[in-house]
Amino acid sequence: MGSITCGLFISLDGVIESPENWHFDYFNDEMGAVVGAMMSQAEATLLGRQTYDEFAAYWPGADPTDPITAQMNGARKYVVSTTLSDPTWQNSTVINGDVRAELTALKRTTRLGTTGSATLVRWLLEEGLVDELHLLVHPVVVGKGRKLFTDGAKVPLTLRSATTFTTGVVHLVYAPVAG
Secondary structure (H helix, E strand, O other): OOOOEEEEEOOOOOEEOOHHHHHHHHHHHHHHHHHHOOOOOOOEEEEEEHHHHHHHHHHHHHHOOOOHHHHHHHHEEEEEEEOOOOOOOEEEEOOOOOHHHHHHHHHHEEEEEEEHHHHHHHHHOOOOOOOEEEEEOOOOOOOOOOOOOOOOOOOEEEEEEEEEEEOOEEEEEEEEOOO
């Protein structure tokens, strides 16, 4: 049986944009273990168009001796987009049309993991398609930037676990409220 697990780096003020500017001061072995576990549990990566474009511009030319490079490039990737028709990054498939139906069918058989893709994650939450939401909350107020949650539908969640890292990052794991 499949699932959709979403993972995001987020600041105290809810910013998810440009984590390369505020995230790395807090990355340590504890966070690496969580990120690594999430990556290894996913059978395929689910991406929104913007994240896909950013990753497709970086990973194909990244250091080939870095094991994450091989993992990112070799992974099956599903891109939710109404504008992308011919993805160039290897192992990428575009999902468009009835996205909800396509993802519902795909998650019956495949463990999907998102990275970034805030717009997609918000939509997945509102559609009831997320099985787990992992937030790595960084102890920093970024002050500006795109936020994970904006105006939208109410989505009740249940806290499954909370772990505080030595850096002050809190790893929160949420699931949908059983209905």
